[in-house]
Amino acid sequence: MTSVNNFQVDLRGLVDLLSHHLYSSPRVYVRELLQNAVDAVTARRIHEPDAEARIRLTASGDQVSIEDNGIGLTADEAHSLLATIGRSSKRGGTAEDISGLETTRQEFLGQFGIGLLACFVVARRIRVVTRSARDPQAPPVEWLATDDGSYTVRELPDEAHPEPGTTVHLQARPGATEWTVPAKVEQLARDFGALLPYEITFEDGTGAAPRVITDRPAVWDREFPTPTARRVALAGHCAGQFGFTPLDTIDLDLPVAGVRGVAYVLPEPTSPAHRAGHRVHLKGMLLTDQADNLLPDWAFFVRAVLDTDTLRPTASRENLYDDETLAAVREALGARIRSWLAELAATEPDRLAAFLNVHHLGVKSLARHDAELLGLMLPWLPFETSDGSMSLEEFAAAHSDIHFTRTVEEFRQIAPIAAAHGLGVINAGYTYDADLLALLPAVRPGIKVTELDAGAVTDRLDQVPTSAELALAPFLATARTRLEAQSCDVVLRAFQPVSVPALYLDDRQARQERDRATAEENADSLWSGILGALRGSGPRARLVLNHNNPMVRRIAQLPDEALTATAVESLYGQALLMSQRPLRPADSTLLNRAFLGLLEWATHSHGSADQQEDQQ
Numbered sequence: 174m175t176s177v178n179n180f181q182v183d184l185r186g187l188v189d190l191l192s193h194h195l196y197s198s199p200r201v202y203v204r205e206l207l208q209n210a211v212d213a214v215t216a217r218r219i220h221e222p223d224a225e226a227r228i229r230l231t232a233s234g235d236q237v238s239i240e241d242n243g244i245g246l247t248a249d250e251a252h253s254l255l256a257t258i259g260r261s262s263k264r265g266g267t268a269e270d271i272s273g274l275e276t277t278r279q280e281f282l283g284q285f286g287i288g289l290l291a292c293f294v295v296a297r298r299i300r301v302v303t304r305s306a307r308d309p310q311a312p313p314v315e316w317l318a319t320d321d322g323s324y325t326v327r328e329l330p331d332e333a334h335p336e337p338g339t340t341v342h343l344q345a346r347p348g349a350t351e352w353t354v355p356a357k358v359e360q361l362a363r364d365f366g367a368l369l370p371y372e373i374t375f376e377d378g379t380g381a382a383p384r385v386i387t388d389r390p391a392v393w394d395r396e397f398p399t400p401t402a403r404r405v406a407l408a409g410h411c412a413g414q415f416g417f418t419p420l421d422t423i424d425l426d427l428p429v430a431g432v433r434g435v436a437y438v439l440p441e442p443t444s445p446a447h448r449a450g451h452r453v454h455l456k457g458m459l460l461t462d463q464a465d466n467l468l469p470d471w472a473f474f475v476r477a478v479l480d481t482d483t484l485r486p487t488a489s490r491e492n493l494y495d496d497e498t499l500a501a502v503r504e505a506l507g508a509r510i511r512s513w514l515a516e517l518a519a520t521e522p523d524r525l526a527a528f529l530n531v532h533h534l535g536v537k538s539l540a541r542h543d544a545e546l547l548g549l550m551l552p553w554l555p556f557e558t559s560d561g562s563m564s565l566e567e568f569a570a571a572h573s574d575i576h577f578t579r580t581v582e583e584f585r586q587i588a589p590i591a592a593a594h595g596l597g598v599i600n601a602g603y604t605y606d607a608d609l610l611a612l613l614p615a616v617r618p619g620i621k622v623t624e625l626d627a628g629a630v631t632d633r634l635d636q637v638p639t640s641a642e643l644a645l646a647p648f649l650a651t652a653r654t655r656l657e658a659q660s661c662d663v664v665l666r667a668f669q670p671v672s673v674p675a676l677y678l679d680d681r682q683a684r685q686e687r688d689r690a691t692a693e694e695n696a697d698s699l700w701s702g703i704l705g706a707l708r709g710s711g712p713r714a715r716l717v718l719n720h721n722n723p724m725v726r727r728i729a730q731l732p733d734e735a736l737t738a739t740a741v742e743s744l745y746g747q748a749l750l751m752s753q754r755p756l757r758p759a760d761s762t763l764l765n766r767a768f769l770g771l772l773e774w775a776t777h778s779h780g781s782a783d784q785q786e787d788q789q
Contacts, residue, residue, distance in 0.1 A: 213243025233378025297346035306337035434479020572597025582753035593669035627678035679714035742767035
């Protein structure tokens with residue numbers, strides 16, 4: 174008996190929905206085939222605990238088929254379950270006794286009832302031949318569906334399918350044959366199904382011996398003769414899955430959460446902003462190789478692969494649903510990685526040093542929120558300091574008062590001078606360093622950490638003898654007058670290195686006041702009045718002239734006051750450029766004026782000398 178029916182959905186609209194909006198690629202049809210077969214075998218094992226598990230996948234030309242000896246279907250079940258979206262043979266509620274399966278639903282992979290209809294993303298026709306294991310007297314059934322939205326169900330003679338189980342045949346639609354090429358089907362089956370609980374074989378239609386595509390148990394669950402053998406096997410697995418040899422491996426074992434796997438440490442630095450792609454298997458089936466919400470953001474230095482039976486997939490079964498369960502697992506996995514770091518610090522400092530040499534940025538990110546870990550990592554985390562690259566522990570042992578700069582440029586300018594005068598300065602211009610320095614006094618009481626300001630640097634530089642400074646008073650007065658418009662004071666000190674003629678120093682308050690003044694100059698009358706009322710009385714920027722520098726001493730002795738002022742502007746401009754700070758319009762005008770002034774003086778002096786020679 175044959176009946177012709179229409180699906181209880183708009184099939185063409187459904188295929189468009191699946192292929193263009195729900196699934197990222199047609200490749201998922203192989204997953205759907207494997208999933209249905211595995212679930213059918215699981216259902217039969219519940220019905221018959223001693224039943225054999227057999228799944229065979231075949232691809233030849235534009236045909237793909239999969240055969241299992243699972244629970245099978247009757248004609249009524251074929252009508253009800255294969256043609257209605259939202260139904261599944263695992264959910265129960267049919268005329269047969271499927272209701273008991275609801276309590277064991279966690280054993281199944283599929284939970285969304287889309288099933289075989291998803292295969293229409295590549296198929297123009299799907300033929301299912303099935304025989305029920307629940308009703309031995311029921312005949313085999315053929316369910317034949319096409320992509321025009323119709324299907325037929327008919328009973329077949331016993332010899333058409335003598336044993337319980339199901340065989341699904343797909344015929345590719347025009348333009349989709351690339352997805353049914355045997356090599357492609359085998360590769361997709363291995364990718365999706367390597368960790369599935371039953372042995373699955375693949376045949377390519379050439380008569381070659383069947384090839385097993387499952388690879389159980391997972392490499393992290395296997396027994397190895399030595400720890401070294403296990404590390405080698407895991408390294409090979411990482412190379413195959415992610416394309417790199419790991420610097421180290423971290424076991425991710427959360428039995429309570431039903432999670433087992435491993436995290437591989439990247440051998441090279443990576444950006445914290447890079448979203449990692451982790452591989453997640455759900456009950457053995459690959460769910461995604463791009464899970465970016467599995468681990469905490471700070472764990473960007475690892476790539477994880479794991480199997481779980483508790484985490485919830487999204488509707489497309491291509492990622493993890495971000496719910497409370499995932500949040501708890503993410504926190505637990507982060508704690509496992511943190512414990513691994515602590516174990517290395519306590520027992521294997523050489524391995525920790527090798528890790529931090531590459532991934533100190535990730536540990537710094539974690540330590541910002543974990544004072545205990547910061548204290549543990551202090552002897553190891555590297556920082557750029559005025560004494561060279563070293564750990565905070567080493568630097569704090571030499572300097573009880575620690576200063577830091579918020580920009581790399583400011584540090585580069587001040588570092589050689591600070592080192593020469595015993596001032597402890599750390600470059601906090603790199604990611605996370607300022608946050609860690611703020612936490613340092615809490616984990617190392619007695620250490621004082623402050624942002625570097627102009628006064629702290631000036632106080633460390635050598636004072637010029639009073640007699641020398643008095644002799645240079647006219648020069649200093651000219652310099653201060655000339656730079657008053659720049660809101661910059663001028664001081665005289667003696668410091669190393671001698672090659673630095675002048676040093677431009679400011680701090681946060683000075684920069685804020687300078688920005689306020691610039692905004693006031695460019696604002697309309699209303700805003701100018703408001704900004705004027707906000708004028709601060711904090712310290713101003715400083716130009717520190719180096720009395721040890723021969724050129725500064727020569728400039729101080731120039732008899733021409735105008736030339737002296739131009740030279741001071743040039744020193745100011747050079748120091749400002751060396752600090753690599755952004756130039757204000759007023760600073761650009763000053764630099765241009767000083768440059769042209771020096772050219773004018775040089776050409777005028779040369780012209781006067783030539784004129785004197787002509788007169789002689």
